[in-house]
Amino acid sequence: MRVWILLATCVFACASAVSAQTAGTVRLRHIGLGDGLPSPRVFSITQDSLGFLWVGTNDGVARYDGVRFDVWQEGEGGLPSNVVYAVHADATGAVWAATEGGLARLTRAADRFEEVAEAALDSLGVTAVRFLDSDAGGLWLSAREGAIHLRPDGTVRRVFQGGPTASPMVRVGEAVWLRDCNLTLTTDTCRPAQTDGPETAPRAGWIEDGALRAVLTDGRVVRVDGRERRLVTRWPLDVVGRSSQTLVTPGRAWLGSESGLRLYLPARDTVVAIEREAGLVGRDVMALFEDRQGGVWIGTEQGLHRWTPPRSGFHAVTTAEGLGDGRVNGLTTLGDDVWVATNGGLFRRRADGSVEGYRTGSDLNQSAIWRVSPAEGGGLWLGSKRSGMWRFWPETGRTEPADLLNQTLGSALQVQNSLPIRDIVERDGRLWVATSYGMGLRENEQWRAFREGEGGGDGLADAAVNVIYTDRSGRVWVGSDGGLDRFFPSKNAFHRTGVSRDLATPIVWHVAESPADPGALWLATVGSGACRYVPATDETDCLRIADGLPSNVVHRIEAGDGALWLGTDRGIARLDLATRDVVTFSEADGLHGDIVDLMSSHRDADGTIRMGGPGGYTAFRPTEVRPSTFRPPVRFSQVERGSLVHRSMASGDTLQLAPSGRRFAVRFAALDYTRPRRNRYRYRLAPLETAWTETDGAAPEARYAALPPGTYTFEVVGSNHAGVFAPEPSRLHVEVPPVWWERRAVQGLLGLLVLAGVGGLGWVSVRRSERRRADAAEVARRLAGSREAERIRLARELHDGTMQHLYRVGHDLDRLATLVPEAERAEVSTVRSTLDEASDELRSVLADIRLPHVGTFGAAAAVRAAAERFQRTAPDVEVVLALDADGRRWPVEVQHAATRIVQEALANVGRHAQAATVTLRLGERGGMAEVEVADDGRGFDTHISDVAHVRGDHFGLAGLRERADALGGRAEVTSTPGTGTRVRAWLPL
Numbered sequence: 008m009r010v011w012i013l014l015a016t017c018v019f020a021c022a023s024a025v026s027a028q029t030a031g032t033v034r035l036r037h038i039g040l041g042d043g044l045p046s047p048r049v050f051s052i053t054q055d056s057l058g059f060l061w062v063g064t065n066d067g068v069a070r071y072d073g074v075r076f077d078v079w080q081e082g083e084g085g086l087p088s089n090v091v092y093a094v095h096a097d098a099t100g101a102v103w104a105a106t107e108g109g110l111a112r113l114t115r116a117a118d119r120f121e122e123v124a125e126a127a128l129d130s131l132g133v134t135a136v137r138f139l140d141s142d143a144g145g146l147w148l149s150a151r152e153g154a155i156h157l158r159p160d161g162t163v164r165r166v167f168q169g170g171p172t173a174s175p176m177v178r179v180g181e182a183v184w185l186r187d188c189n190l191t192l193t194t195d196t197c198r199p200a201q202t203d204g205p206e207t208a209p210r211a212g213w214i215e216d217g218a219l220r221a222v223l224t225d226g227r228v229v230r231v232d233g234r235e236r237r238l239v240t241r242w243p244l245d246v247v248g249r250s251s252q253t254l255v256t257p258g259r260a261w262l263g264s265e266s267g268l269r270l271y272l273p274a275r276d277t278v279v280a281i282e283r284e285a286g287l288v289g290r291d292v293m294a295l296f297e298d299r300q301g302g303v304w305i306g307t308e309q310g311l312h313r314w315t316p317p318r319s320g321f322h323a324v325t326t327a328e329g330l331g332d333g334r335v336n337g338l339t340t341l342g343d344d345v346w347v348a349t350n351g352g353l354f355r356r357r358a359d360g361s362v363e364g365y366r367t368g369s370d371l372n373q374s375a376i377w378r379v380s381p382a383e384g385g386g387l388w389l390g391s392k393r394s395g396m397w398r399f400w401p402e403t404g405r406t407e408p409a410d411l412l413n414q415t416l417g418s419a420l421q422v423q424n425s426l427p428i429r430d431i432v433e434r435d436g437r438l439w440v441a442t443s444y445g446m447g448l449r450e451n452e453q454w455r456a457f458r459e460g461e462g463g464g465d466g467l468a469d470a471a472v473n474v475i476y477t478d479r480s481g482r483v484w485v486g487s488d489g490g491l492d493r494f495f496p497s498k499n500a501f502h503r504t505g506v507s508r509d510l511a512t513p514i515v516w517h518v519a520e521s522p523a524d525p526g527a528l529w530l531a532t533v534g535s536g537a538c539r540y541v542p543a544t545d546e547t548d549c550l551r552i553a554d555g556l557p558s559n560v561v562h563r564i565e566a567g568d569g570a571l572w573l574g575t576d577r578g579i580a581r582l583d584l585a586t587r588d589v590v591t592f593s594e595a596d597g598l599h600g601d602i603v604d605l606m607s608s609h610r611d612a613d614g615t616i617r618m619g620g621p622g623g624y625t626a627f628r629p630t631e632v633r634p635s636t637f638r639p640p641v642r643f644s645q646v647e648r649g650s651l652v653h654r655s656m657a658s659g660d661t662l663q664l665a666p667s668g669r670r671f672a673v674r675f676a677a678l679d680y681t682r683p684r685r686n687r688y689r690y691r692l693a694p695l696e697t698a699w700t701e702t703d704g705a706a707p708e709a710r711y712a713a714l715p716p717g718t719y720t721f722e723v724v725g726s727n728h729a730g731v732f733a734p735e736p737s738r739l740h741v742e743v744p745p746v747w748w749e750r751r752a753v754q755g756l757l758g759l760l761v762l763a764g765v766g767g768l769g770w771v772s773v774r775r776s777e778r779r780r781a782d783a784a785e786v787a788r789r790l791a792g793s794r795e796a797e798r799i800r801l802a803r804e805l806h807d808g809t810m811q812h813l814y815r816v817g818h819d820l821d822r823l824a825t826l827v828p829e830a831e832r833a834e835v836s837t838v839r840s841t842l843d844e845a846s847d848e849l850r851s852v853l854a855d856i857r858l859p860h861v862g863t864f865g866a867a868a869a870v871r872a873a874a875e876r877f878q879r880t881a882p883d884v885e886v887v888l889a890l891d892a893d894g895r896r897w898p899v900e901v902q903h904a905a906t907r908i909v910q911e912a913l914a915n916v917g918r919h920a921q922a923a924t925v926t927l928r929l930g931e932r933g934g935m936a937e938v939e940v941a942d943d944g945r946g947f948d949t950h951i952s953d954v955a956h957v958r959g960d961h962f963g964l965a966g967l968r969e970r971a972d973a974l975g976g977r978a979e980v981t982s983t984p985g986t987g988t989r990v991r992a993w994l995p996l
């Protein structure tokens with residue numbers, strides 16, 4: 008008995024381990040109320056011919072473009088009821104909704120749902136409906152009390168009373184299969200099929216090799232050819248269980264019920280429970296759907312979820328498999344084994360996938376391991392965060408503290424206590440060691456130290472040395488926080504390169520070469536992107552976000568397959584050296600995560616690349632990884648024309664503006680649902696614009712105002728999440744008719760009248776019109792002038808009054824310090840320092856109140872001055888200026904408003920953002936002045952109302968909107984926690 012108990016326990020444990028390991032590879036992205044979903048209860052999901060996703064919820068029908076939801080409800084939306092049990096997009100492009108109040112259909116031309124009024128539908132009970140397109144055109148419905156076939160116009164063609172209850176349907180040839188029978192348009196009833204056993208309800212169906220396979224509730228999978236049903240295989244009964252939703256995708260079966268979601272893998276005969284750890288929110292699974300990209304959508308009572316199939320070629324090894332504390336710092340290989348340095352020690356992953364951890368010395372256990380590299384003569388060198396170097400012998404698992412090496416190296420570098428090791432390279436009898444305090448070279452049992460600005464030559468550019476690299480010619484290069492240095496053996500010294508000169512942030516973490524780019528070194532930098540350095544010319548050129556990189560923070564670079572593979576803090580990017588095209592891969596493509604750490608990469612002799620970071624590491628062969636070939640079409644989610652909103656315009660349509668309303672806005676989306684906010688866009692309005700404007704997927708839209716009469720074409724092209732753009736743009740034609748006095752015939756007639764002798768009247772009219780415009784301009788000028796005059800008066804009063812009093816008090820304090828005893832002078836000095844700080848703050852306030860550059864040097868000069876003042880108060884924040892317009896010809900009130908908006912946005916950055924970089928943009932397009940302030944800080948929840956912002960002491964956000972509204976413009980703030988904040992304003996000129 009004990010033997011059987013032990014055996015059963017072992018089998019259960021092994022099965023649980025397999026299930027847990029498989030579940031760890033399933034990651035779901037949750038989309039809920041905070042993303043715009045009208046209700047958390049999701050009953051049904053479908054995708055239309057354009058690529059939009061449609062969701063039936065407890066509060067209407069929602070269309071999703073990857074970023075935003077558009078919602079149709081009762082009333083203006085046309086739905087009979089907001090409770091929508093099923094949605095379906097048919098072959099004609101129409102969207103059907105089965106609601107609690109009846110059936111409705113939305114057509115593209117109507118832009119609203121229309122109720123399908125058929126008595127037969129009421130008798131069938133449309134609250135539980137399954138849809139299926141018909142070969143003959145039209146639609147099959149399997150309802151609660153039977154089945155029905157509708158013509159394309161929505162009228163009833165045939166009714167089948169008393170059929171199977173809301174059963175799934177699959178079309179095979181001319182027949183439509185339900186639970187245990189099939190329907191055709193020539194029969195009156197659902198005819199039973201020949202079977203090999205008792206019939207039970209099918210839970211799913213799909214076409215394979217021209218025949219149907221259906222999953223039955225008793226676990227059988229049957230194959231249907233014509234009217235004959237044949238058993239193919241039998242799943243374990245507990246696989247199907249009481250699942251009400253089943254979806255079969257390549258190599259997987261998704262099974263949903265009110266008790267949760269399970270995944271069946273037939274190849275392993277394994278059932279996995281998908282829990283909250285995988286991202287599932289809620290347990291009642293009410294909808295399963297596979298989109299055209301192979302992504303699986305899950306609807307529960309707590310929202311919408313998406314699973315993205317991992318891209319072939321990547322193999323993620325996660326810390327759930329036993330790799331330490333969750334962060335991979337360093338990687339190397341010996342034979343078939345991968346050695347992993349983590350914050351929790353050293354680990355070996357064998358070729359069979361097993362992981363073994365090693366207990367090193369007690370001193371090392373108290374410090375994270377940063378580096379692991381092969382040692383000449385066998386073994387591994389280990390570099391720790393605090394305890395220096397160690398020598399590890401894999402054969403015995405024994406670790407030897409390199410006390411003498413650490414002591415002599417620390418002594419050479421003049422370091423007494425902890426010695427952080429960042430890189431170790433042993434080659435040709437030389438041992439190079441990079442630390443946070445300089446670099447050491449051990450040769451012939453002697454150490455030589457290299458520190459910042461010392462050691463002959465120029466010395467190191469910075470004491471914090473990050474990487475040691477030997478190029479194909481045998482030259483030694485060192486990357487540090489100060490740039491790139493080259494070692495000259497003849498002089499036994501380092502000399503700095505032009506990298507320190509050329510880069511604003513010359514922090515180099517890795518160096519690589521590629522046969523596809525001979526004579527160049529590629530540098531991974533923190534802040535400057537991926538930089539190409541040519542030793543022959545000592546020149547550096549960098550690729551950044553504007554060139555397609557996912558981030559300017561690049562930690563690692565490895566070469567392979569004619570490309571460079573960049574490990575960034577936003578995924579792994581492939582840079583094609585021939586075309587400079589960039590493709591980005593993320594966690595959704597099968598990576599261990601989106602962050603590659605500072606020292607964590609390795610390239611094997613066979614070309615395999617490994618990159619690691621928080622959560623584990625990813626291994627791949629560059630020749631086996633190919634970018635996604637899916638090039639998403641760009642669709643127009645919404646077009647605004649004055650107060651009118653169009654949600655059904657497609658590429659090639661024409662938008663006609665009213666003569667008095669020459670402005671419009673377009674919201675667009677590239678329908679790649681993998682990582683929608685990483686999709687990128689380029690747009691322009693031809694022929695008004697010839698250059699493309701680039702934007703990201705956070706809020707893709709374009710706005711134009713004050714357009715001259717004429718015909719335009721709005722063009723937009725989008726990329727998928729990997730940065731691969733579609734070959735052709737989507738186009739929206741825009742017509743701006745002239746008002747009657749702008750028509751050529753009218754203008755010609757007026758010209759004839761002027762020539763005939765009524766020129767005087769025309770001259771009077773023109774003069775009056777000019778006088779009215781001049782008067783209006785004068786009023787606006789005086790109003791703006793009075794406001795600025797009041798500011799200047801206030802500044803003068805503060806300067807001539809309060810500031811002079813502060814000077815006088817300071818002078819008195821200086822005199823007092825000479826009169827009081829020496830023991831009390833320190834207190835007087837403290838008061839004097841406080842007074843100086845108050846004076847400095849008052850000067851800063853006076854500089855903000857007065858805008859001396861406005862009106863004389865233009866808005867660009869005023870913005871540049873505001874940036875300089877901000878830089879003095881926040882020296883750790885990099886300010887990037889992109890001032891495409893000087894603003895000198897802008898109205899004074901527009902210059903003032905633009906400058907004030909920048910000031911208020913910068914003040915919020917300084918107080919709340921915790922940003923590393925802030926970018927200021929000033930431009931002019933379509934008769935509008937454009938202002939933008941974007942930072943890479945912590946962001947915030949923009950769903951908080953303006954009132955809540957004011958209550959939370961965020962007055963600037965409400966203030967900048969008020970400034971824009973006062974001039975007839977608009978301002979918006981886009982942000983999400985962890986992704987930075989962007990403030991944009993459009994001011995009419």
